[in-house]
Structure formats: structure tokens, C-alpha cells
Amino acid sequence: xxxxYVLKRVLNGIAIYIILIFIYSIxxxxxxxxxxxxxxxxxxxxxxxxxxxxxxxxxxxxKYGERRKAELYVQYKLDKPVGERILFRALNTxxxxxxxxxxxxxxxxxxxxxxxxxxxxxxxxxxxxxxMIIDIIIGLWLGIxxxxxxxxxxDKSTSVVTMIVFxxxxxxxxxxxxxxxxxxxxIFPSGGLHSTPAPEGxxxxxxxxxxxxxPVLTLVIxxxxxxxxxxxxxxxxxxQEDFIMSAxxxxxxxxxxxxxxxxxxxxxxxxxxxxxxxxxxxxxxxxFETIFSWTGMGNLYWVSVQQNDVPVLLGNLSFTTGLFIxxxxxxxxxYGFLDPRIKVGGKA
Amino acid sequence: xxLSDLKNSxxxxxxxxxxxxxxxxxxxxxALFLILVIFEPSLLQFPEANNRWRDISYxxxxxxxxxxxxxxxxxxxxxxxxDVLDTPEEKDNNMGAxxxxxYIFKYNYDYDLPPQDMIxxxxxxxxxxxxxxxxxxxxxxxxxxxxxxSLGENGRVRISTEKDSKLEAIDFASGFEEYSIVDGLDPSxxxxxxxxxxxxEVGMINNxxxxxxxxxxxxxxxxxxxxxxxxxxxxxxTGRVFGVLGTDSYKRDLWTGVVAGIKWALLIGIxxxxxxxxxxxxxxxxxxxxxGIWDTIMMRIFEIFVSVPLLPVLIVMSAVxxxxxxxxxFMMCIFFWVGPVRTVRSMALQIRExxxxxxxxxLGASHVRIIFKHMIPLLIPYSFASMAIYIPGAIVYEATxxxxxxxxxxxxxxxxxxxxxxxxxxxxxxxWWWVVPxxxxxxxxxxxxxxxxxxxDKILHPKLRTR
Numbered sequence: 001x002x003x004x005y006v007l008k009r010v011l012n013g014i015a016i017y018i019i020l021i022f023i024y025s026i027x028x029x030x031x032x033x034x035x036x037x038x039x040x041x042x043x044x045x046x047x048x049x050x051x052x053x054x055x056x057x058x059x060x061x062x063k064y065g066e067r068r069k070a071e072l073y074v075q076y077k078l079d080k081p082v083g084e085r086i087l088f089r090a091l092n093t094x095x096x097x098x099x100x101x102x103x104x105x106x107x108x109x110x111x112x113x114x115x116x117x118x119x120x121x122x123x124x125x126x127x128x129x130x131x132m133i134i135d136i137i138i139g140l141w142l143g144i145x146x147x148x149x150x151x152x153x154x155d156k157s158t159s160v161v162t163m164i165v166f167x168x169x170x171x172x173x174x175x176x177x178x179x180x181x182x183x184x185x186x187i188f189p190s191g192g193l194h195s196t197p198a199p200e201g202x203x204x205x206x207x208x209x210x211x212x213x214x215p216v217l218t219l220v221i222x223x224x225x226x227x228x229x230x231x232x233x234x235x236x237x238x239x240q241e242d243f244i245m246s247a248x249x250x251x252x253x254x255x256x257x258x259x260x261x262x263x264x265x266x267x268x269x270x271x272x273x274x275x276x277x278x279x280x281x282x283x284x285x286x287x288f289e290t291i292f293s294w295t296g297m298g299n300l301y302w303v304s305v306q307q308n309d310v311p312v313l314l315g316n317l318s319f320t321t322g323l324f325i326x327x328x329x330x331x332x333x334x335y336g337f338l339d340p341r342i343k344v345g346g347k348a
Numbered sequence: 349x350x351l352s353d354l355k356n357s358x359x360x361x362x363x364x365x366x367x368x369x370x371x372x373x374x375x376x377x378x379a380l381f382l383i384l385v386i387f388e389p390s391l392l393q394f395p396e397a398n399n400r401w402r403d404i405s406y407x408x409x410x411x412x413x414x415x416x417x418x419x420x421x422x423x424x425x426x427x428x429x430x431d432v433l434d435t436p437e438e439k440d441n442n443m444g445a446x447x448x449x450x451y452i453f454k455y456n457y458d459y460d461l462p463p464q465d466m467i468x469x470x471x472x473x474x475x476x477x478x479x480x481x482x483x484x485x486x487x488x489x490x491x492x493x494x495x496x497x498s499l500g501e502n503g504r505v506r507i508s509t510e511k512d513s514k515l516e517a518i519d520f521a522s523g524f525e526e527y528s529i530v531d532g533l534d535p536s537x538x539x540x541x542x543x544x545x546x547x548x549e550v551g552m553i554n555n556x557x558x559x560x561x562x563x564x565x566x567x568x569x570x571x572x573x574x575x576x577x578x579x580x581x582x583x584x585x586t587g588r589v590f591g592v593l594g595t596d597s598y599k600r601d602l603w604t605g606v607v608a609g610i611k612w613a614l615l616i617g618i619x620x621x622x623x624x625x626x627x628x629x630x631x632x633x634x635x636x637x638x639x640g641i642w643d644t645i646m647m648r649i650f651e652i653f654v655s656v657p658l659l660p661v662l663i664v665m666s667a668v669x670x671x672x673x674x675x676x677x678f679m680m681c682i683f684f685w686v687g688p689v690r691t692v693r694s695m696a697l698q699i700r701e702x703x704x705x706x707x708x709x710x711l712g713a714s715h716v717r718i719i720f721k722h723m724i725p726l727l728i729p730y731s732f733a734s735m736a737i738y739i740p741g742a743i744v745y746e747a748t749x750x751x752x753x754x755x756x757x758x759x760x761x762x763x764x765x766x767x768x769x770x771x772x773x774x775x776x777x778x779x780w781w782w783v784v785p786x787x788x789x790x791x792x793x794x795x796x797x798x799x800x801x802x803x804x805d806k807i808l809h810p811k812l813r814t815r
Contacts, residue, residue, distance in 0.1 A: 016655045031668045163370065163802055167740030167794010169747055172766065172787035175775050183778055190776075233809075283657040287748050291770070301660060305667045305752050317657075317664045324657040 005336050013329040018094060020321055025090040028314055032089060033078065035102065035310040040072045098315030103307045104300075113315035117300065121319070123193065124282065124289065124296030130212060131219035132278040139224040140270070143231025148258070150236055162225040174218045174291040181214055188214040191293030215292040223281065230273050231266075238266045268339040272331060279327045283320070354725060361729055364807045371803025374736075377796035385611045393591065397604040401760045410599040411464045414590040416781050425460040427588030434582040436567075445574075451567040451581035457485075459588075460558050462545035465510040467584040468567050473499050474576030479568040480507060485561025488548060490520050492540075505569075505578070509540055517543040524548045594781040597772050602765070606785050609762040612673065613793055616746045616761075617739035620677050624684035625735045631685065632692030633723050637700055637715070647693075653686045662745060666754035673756040676749065680742055688734045692727060699723050729808055736801030740794030747790055762786035 025032075048065045056064075073079050077088045092099070098113035106115045146155040182190035189195070194207045238244065239262050247257045286298035293299070297316060304312040365371050389395060400406040411430060420426050439450040451470075468480060476499070480492040492513040497505055509517075517540030522530040533553070545563075546556030569578045592603040635646040665671070665679055699705065700723070708718055749755060750763025751770065765786040769775070774782040 012651075013655075016652050019652055020655065027665070028668055159802075160370065163374075163798040164795050165791075166798035167744060168791040169744050169787065171748070171751065172783075172790065175766075175770070175783050175787070179775050179778060179780060179783065183776070284659050286659055287663075287751060291775075301663050302752060305663065305754065308667075310668070313664055313667060317660050320657050320660045321655075325655050328655060 002336065006333055009329055009332050009336070013325050017322060017325050020325075021093050021318060022086075022090045024314065024318065024321075025086045025093065028310075029082070029086050029089065031310055032314060033085065036076055036099070037078065039100065039102065040069060040076070040078075043072065044069050093314075093318050096319075098318065099311045101312045102309050104303060104309050104312050113311050116312055117297070117316050117319045120295060120297045120300045120316075121323075123294060124286075124298065127212065127215060127289065127294055127296060128219070128278065128282045128285075131216045131223065132274075132281060134216065135220050135223040135227060136274045136277070138220065139227025140231055140274070142224065142228035144235060144258070144263075146228060146232040147235035147239060150232070155232070158225065159229060162229045165222055165225055168222060170219060170222050170285045171288045171291045173222055174215065174288055177214055177218050178291065191291070193294065215288070215294060219281070219285065219288070223277070227274065227277060231270055234269050234273070235262060235266050238262050241265070268335050271338060272335050275327070275331045275334065279324060279331070283324060286320075354728070357729075361807065365803060368803040368806060370799045374796045374799025374801075374803065377792065378800065381610055381614060381793060381796065384607060385614065388607055388611065391607055392604050394601055394604045397601070398608050398760065401600065401605065401608070402757065404598060407595075407599040407601070409467055409469075409584045409586060410595050410601060411586040411588065411590050412595065412599050413597045413777075413779055413782075414464070414586075414588055414595045416592060416594040417589045418592075419594075419781075420589055426458075427461040428457065428459040428463045428585070430463075430587040430590050431455075431585040432582060433585065434580075436581055436583070438581075445572065447571045447576070449569045449571070449578055451569075451583075453565040453567075453583040455563045455565065455583070455585060456561075457545055457558075457563055458560050461588045462539075462541045462556075462558065463585045463587050464539070464541065465508050465584075465586040466541060466565065467509075467586065468505070468507045468565070468581070469584065470505040470567075470569070470578050470581040471502065472505060472569075472576070472578035473501050473503055474571065474573050475499070476505070476576050476578050477570040477572075478505055478507065479570070480509075480513075481566045481568070482544060483564040483566070484544070484548075485559060485563065486548060488520070490516060490544065492516050509544070513540045514538055516540070518553075520544075521553050524550060525553050526550055529553055593785050596765075596768065596774070596779070596782045598768070602782060602785060605760050605765050606762065606789055608760045609765065609786065609789065610793075612759055612761045613743050613746075613790070616673070616677060616680075617743045617793070617797070618735075620680045620684060620742035621735040621738040623677075624681045625688055625731050625738060627681065627685040628688040628734075629692050629724065629727055629731050630719075632689040633696045633719055633727065635689075636693045636696035637719055637723065639700075650686060650689055653683065656683060658683050659745065659748060662749055663752060663754065666749050666752075670754070671756070673759055673761075676746060676756065677742075680745060684738060684742065687738060688731070691734075692730070695727060695730065696723055699726055729804065733801050733804035733808055736797045736804060739797040739801075743790055743793060762790050 044065050047068060048061055051061055051064070070079075077085055080088070096114055098117070101111045101113050101116060104116055105111050106119050108115065108119075110116070142158060146158060149155060178190050181188040189211055192211055194204065194211055198204055199207050239258075244257060244261055247261050248254070252261075286301060289296045289298035290302040297320060300312065300316050303309075304316065384391065394406070396406060414430075415427075417429055420429070433453045433455060437450075437452040437454075439452070441448040441450070451468075468478075470478075475497060477494070477496045479494045481489060482492055483489045492509055493507055493516065495507070495512070497503070499505070514535040518530065518533060518535060518538060521543045530553070538553070542556055543552060545558060546552050547559045549557070551557075565583060567581060567583075569581075571578065591601050593606060594602055596602055631646065631650070635643050635650075638646075661683065662679060666676065669675065671679060705718060705722055708722055713721075746755070746761060747763030747766065750761050751767045753767055753771070755761055755764045755767070763786075766783065769779070769782040769786075774780075
């Protein structure tokens with residue numbers, strides 16, 4: 001039963017991914033083709049330049065250039081009608097052939113967009129998953145505390161803080177944190193993944209963690225309030241159900257009522273909430289990386305916008321979309337696992 | 349549901365809302381922002397700031413990277429405050445064809461740190477010659493500059509002591525300072541005003557002691573031709589501190605920028621929230637009401653929109669299409685409407701089963717009538733609550749897109765101010781008055797709407813109400 005649910009959800013996700021890639025291809029087709037044309041011009045010019053000192057006449061060189069250009073146009077299907085070009089581009093993107101970048105290079109010197117993006121992915125995942133794990137642990141703990149005594153001082157004061165930080169951009173807080181902790185009280189580095197030159201062995205590990213503290217701290221300070229507020233609402237909603245009252249009436253210890261009865265029911269929405277928070281946080285705080293010179297995917301957006309490197313920008317977007325959708329699928333699978341009503345198609 | 353019913357339910361809602369203190373506080377902040385927007389013209393020292401924010405020449409008379417004036421209060425060394433002396437003593441001397449006009453400015457210097465610059469400005473035409481002379485409290489008199497102008501018709505004289513009197517100031521200092529320091533001094537590293545406003549003694553180039561008292565700056569204009577005219581002479585003293593929130597490194601007044609940004613933030617937030625929440629509510633209700641195959645199709649489309657990573661797509665679309673503020677709002681609405689759909693749909697599924705819906709269907713009411721007259725009005729309180737919650741999100745997204753330098757270049761938003769701050773290294777140089785106020789404004793505005801929205805939410809979900 002669960003297997004069928006998994007299959008259905010995964011296929012659904014893949015379909016959505018394909019549709020989105022098609023939409024991207026239609027939206028950004030004009031820009032992307034302009035870039036490809038410019039790249040072809042560049043290649044042909046470089047080839048012609050290398051031939052100019054040989055014995056071939058200029059007329060032949062021009063002719064060769066034209067022919068070469070036509071060849072490359074055919075190779076990239078630029079001679080085909082619009083619909084076919086879009087289809088070709090979408091299929092390329094779906095098979096992760098993002099083409100070559102115009103300016104940006106990966107640290108190994110490759111200018112394949114895929115290499116550049118793949119280099120950035122783990123860095124983003126490390127930063128945000130570390131922050132989110134801490135965030136979720138604190139948020140859950142605080143949320144349960146709040147739900148146990150609703151309306152009391154702790155609940156009220158933390159709710160107020162939740163609203164205060166509600167509209168605060170994470171990158172702005174990051175700027176303040178850097179100003180304070182890296183330039184006034186000099187206890188943390190202002191950014192980067194590790195010191196330069198990077199230390200070896202175990203020292204490298206310590207150094208990385210040292211560089212991770214400030215960005216993670218910023219994300220956690222801003223994040224866990226909202227998490228605890230949502231947890232509180234979910235748990236409080238469950239605690240007001242009739243079966244909790246009957247459990248209490250039967251004399252079951254409060255601890256067991258809370259964790260055995262209450263949390264078991266509240267678990268699926270809480271897990272969903274936590275993971276969804278992870279996803280939206282990665283997608284929503286992506287610019288945050290730049291403030292800390294964290295060379296992940298968010299920083300790649302920044303760099304490719306500054307350098308106007310369209311292939312990297314679009315490749316990065318397609319990959320982010322893929323990751324985002326995979327995250328959503330995993331989320332649903334966990335939810336289905338925790339809440340048996342989902343997988344049989346019943347109403348949640 | 350009639351209009352009077354709606355009015356009643358709204359007034360009931362208000363009675364409940366009035367009891368929630370945090371909601372009232374949010375409303376108070378919102379009102380404060382509105383008042384600031386309404387009185388913006390009278391609050392701004394630089395009325396043209398909205399159109400000329402990026403025009404460097406508009407800001408040229410301000411100090412560069414100057415902290416706010418009130419920082420003097422906390423610092424042991426008082427920085428000079430910016431001042432405009434526009435009522436000088438005027439003297440005219442006519443010697444035949446040669447006419448001379450003198451503007452005498454008296455500046456009382458009572459600070460520890462000298463002004464960044466003194467700028468003499470006048471309007472005129474023809475080819476006048478301008479001489480500046482400064483008499484210090486200790487009786488020293490320094491000729492700062494002598495310069496011929498050819499102004500043409502309606503030209504402008506602008507002398508900045510910081511740029512134009514470097515050599516004269518060093519020359520003056522060399523009379524007191526040790527030779528080894530003066531010799532080989534790079535004039536481009538010297539701010540003449542630091543010398544002019546310090547005690548004439550050894551060390552006046554590197555470790556100045558301020559010389560307090562009344563300085564007299566005399567501008568003499570010599571006009572030889574009939575057509576030469578000069579008028580409206582004024583002296584602008586650009587201090588070390590400036591205004592309410594200081595200036596950035598482009599000499600722009602940040603208070604002006606922050607106040608001018610309020611209306612855009614409100615516009616972006618409210619417009620995006622209203623449009624997208626309305627769309628989402630209507631979409632959710634229609635989907636639930638129609639049910640069956642239409643519900644399935646509409647929910648599939650909804651799923652596609654939900655699967656879009658919002659900010660990355662917004663960034664790429666802004667980078668590719670270079671949107672104006674209106675296009676950006678439109679683009680945000682395309683993705684924001686999905687927010688309330690799921691909740692609205694489940695609420696509408698319950699409403700659909702109510703008997704009065706069945707009754708009106710039996711009476712032959714059209715789908716449109718049932719949806720807009722009988723279902724959506726019930727969801728209005730919820731819509732308002734989610735609008736308030738979505739406003740901060742829209743503001744932050746616009747700020748983020750602007751931070752990347754992709755904002756609308758014709759307006760001033762908080763995100764753009766922060767973008768300039770980031771790109772000019774304000775964080776590195778500790779120019780906190782450039783970073784804190786715009787970001788804090790975003791945060792406070794977000795907070796105001798969060799207070800309002802959460803208060804409404806509390807009323808709408810009585811289950812979560814604390815006993």
C-alpha cells in the first residue's frame with residue numbers, strides 16, 4: 001500500500017518538474033538563445049584568429065567562418081523553428097546538460113555549468129541543514145513548553161518576539177552580526193568557509209566549524225521563534241481534543257498524556273512543518289549566503305547576476321527547482337509514513 | 349449576505365480585535381507609517397530626493413559618510429554640525445568700471461572635530477574673479493583661493509576648500525610645523541579644513557588641537573565687465589555629523605531615503621498581499637465549489653505553482669526581464685496567490701455543505717452568485733488576516749531582489765539603500781547608520797503587520813485561544 005503511494009507521489013513530482021522546466025524554457029528562451037549566439041560568435045572568432053597566420057586567403061577564412069557558424073547553429077538547433085528550439089532546450093535541461101558558462105569558472109577550472117552548480121550544492125546543504133537541525137530542536141522544545149502553559153508569561157513573551165522578528169530579513173541580521181561580531185567584538189571571522197590558507201586535517205574541521213558558527217547563529221536566532229509558535233499551535237490544538245481529556249480523566253500521568261497521546265497525534269504535522277521550514281528557508285534565505293561570503297548556491301545566484309552569466313543563472317535555477325521538488329516529495333513520503341490515513345487515500 | 353450584515357460582522361470583529369493589545373499596537377505602528385507618508389513632503393529636507401536619489405550632483409553639498417547628529421551626544425569629542433550660512437553681510441565697492449562685492453560670513457566654531465568641507469556658492473554670470481580669505485580667532489589671516497570664472501549666462505560659482513585650498517593650507521601650516529613633516533607631504537592626503545580649524549602650533553598637521561572661536565570668511569568678488577553679475581552668495585559648512593540619520597558615502601541624506609522608502613514598502617506589501625490573497629481565496633472557493641474533475645485540474649495547477657522555489661525564480665526573472673516596480677509586484681502576485689488556497693479550499697468544502705447554499709441553489713441562483721454572495725463573504729475575515737501576514741513577506745522579497753541590484757532604478761526602496769551599503773562596504777567600514785535604519789524599517793513594518801495579522805488569527809481560531 002505504501003509502495004503504491006510512494007510511486008504515485010514520485011511520478012507526480014517528476015511530472016511537475018518536467019512541466020516547470022518547460023515553463024522556464026519558454027520564459028527564458030530569448031535570453032538563453034542570445035547568450036548561445038554570442039558564445040558561438042566567440043568560438044568562431046577564436047578559430048578564425050588561429051588560422052589567420054597560415055597561408056589561406058582572407059576570403060577563404062571568412063567563408064570558413066561562415067560555414068563553421070552555420071554548423072554550430074545546426075548543432076545547437078538555432079536554425080529550427082521556435083517550438084522545436086524550446087523543446088530541445090527543455091530536454092537538455094532535463095538531462096542536466098546546462099551548457100557552458102560565459103564567465104564563471106568552477107574551482108577546478110571547468111566552465112561547465114553543471115560542475116559549477118554541483119560544487120556549490122554541498123556547501124548550501126551543510127549551512128542550512130546545520131542551522132535547521134538546531135533551529136528545529138530549539139523550536140520543538142520551546143513550542144511544547146509554550147503549549148503546556150498557554151497564556152502564561154513564557155508563552156506570551158515568546159509569541160511577541162515571534163512577531164517582532166517576523167518581517168526581519170535574515171541577510172540584514174547577518175550584516176549586523178558581522179558588524180558586531182567580526183569588527184567591533186572580534187571573535188568570529190567575517191565570512192568564508194575556512195581561513196586562507198586552509199589548515200590541514202583535524203584543524204581544518206575545527207576551522208570550518210568556527211566559520212560556520214556566525215551564519216548558523218544568525219539563522220537560528222531568526223528561525224526558531226516561528227518554529228516554536230507553529231509547534232505550539234499544533235500541540236495546543238491536539239491537547240484540546242476529547243481523547244486527551246478522557247486520557248487525563250483516566251488518571252494517566254500528564255507526561256504520558258503529552259508525549260504518548262498528544263505528540264503521537266501532533267507528530268505528522270510537526271514533522272511536515274519542520275521539513276517544510278527547512279525547504280522554504282533554503283529557498284527564501286538564499287541571498288543570505290552572500291553576506292557571509294559562503295560560496296553556496298545562493299552566492300552563485302548573486303555572482304551570476306553580477307556577472308550577467310545567464311547559463312549559470314538558469315542552470316542553477318533548474319537545479320534548485322529539482323532539489324526543491326525532491327524535498328517536497330520526501331516530505332509527503334514521511335507524512336504518509338507517519339499518518340497512515342494518507343496512504344490509503346482517506347481524509348487527513 | 350447583505351451589506352448591513354457585512355457591516356455587523358465587521359463591527360463584531362472589531363469588538364473582538366480591540367481586546368487584543370498586540371493587534372492595537374500593530375495598528376498604531378501602521379498608522380504611524382501612514383502619517384509619515386502623508387507628511388513626507390514637509391519631513392524631507394531634500395524634496396527632490398524621490399527623483400534624484402541617484403543623481404550625485406544633487407547631494408554634492410552634503411558631508412560624506414557622516415554619522416547622525418545625535419551621535420555627538422554620546423561622544424566625548426564633539427563633531428562639527430552641518431550648517432548653511434545664507435545671510436552674509438554684503439558690501440559693494442565701485443571703483444569706476446571695476447566693481448567689488450564682499451560677502452562676509454561669520455562662523456562660530458565650537459567643536460572638537462573640524463568640518464569636512466566649507467563650500468562657497470553663488471549664482472551669477474559674466475567673468476568674475478573670486479577671492480576667499482579666512483580670518484581665524486587667533487588673528488591669522490589666510491588667503492584660500494583666487495580664481496577666475498567664466499560663468500556665461502546664469503552660471504554658478506562653487507568653491508570647496510577641501511578640494512581647492514589644499515596647497516594654501518599646507519603653506520599656512522608650514523609656518524608652524526616642523527620641516528620634516530611638511531617636506532614630502534602628499535597634498536591629496538590632507539584635508540585643509542583640519543589645518544584651518546586647529547591651533548597654530550607644532551603638530552597641527554597630524555595631531556590637531558581645535559581652535560575654537562569666531563571665524564570670518566570673506567569672499568571678495570571682482571567684476572570688471574558691465575555684464576558681470578553675482579548674487580545669492582552663501583557658505584555651506586559640511587560638518588562631520590549630519591541630520592537625523594547621517595549620510596552615506598555618496599553624500600545622500602539617509603533620513604530622506606528611509607522616509608521616501610516607506611510609501612514604496614507599503615505599496616509593494618499591501619498591493620501584493622491584496623491581489624494575491626484575493627486571487628487565492630477566489631481560486632480556492634471555486635475549486636471547492638465546483639468539485640469533481642474541475643477541482644482535480646485546479647489542484648494540479650496549484651501543485652505546480654507550489655513546487656516553484658519562489659525567491660530563486662523571482663531573482664532570475666528580475667535578472668532577465670529587468671522589471672519596473674509594477675512588474676515586480678505583478679511577478680510576486682503570480683507566485684504569492686498559492687498561499688491561502690489550501691486553507692480556503694478546506695473551509696469552502698465545509699461551507700458548500702451548508703443548507704443555505706443548497707437552498708439558494710434550489711432557488712435557481714447562479715454559480716457566480718453563490719460563490720461571490722454566499723461563500724466568499726464568510727471568508728473575508730480570514731482573508732484580511734492572511735493579507736496582513738503576507739505583507740511582510742512581499743516587502744522582504746522586494747528588498748532581497750533589490751539587494752542583488754535588480755530593483756527598479758527610478759524609485760528609492762529600503763532594499764536598494766541596503767544594496768548600496770553592501771556594495772560600498774558599509775559593513776566593513778562600520779557605517780552602521782547606513783545599514784541599521786533601512787533594515788530596521790523593514791523589520792518594524794513587518795512587525796506591525798505581523799501584530800495585526802496574528803491578532804486577527806487569534807480571533808479566527810478560537811481553539812488556539814488561551815483559557
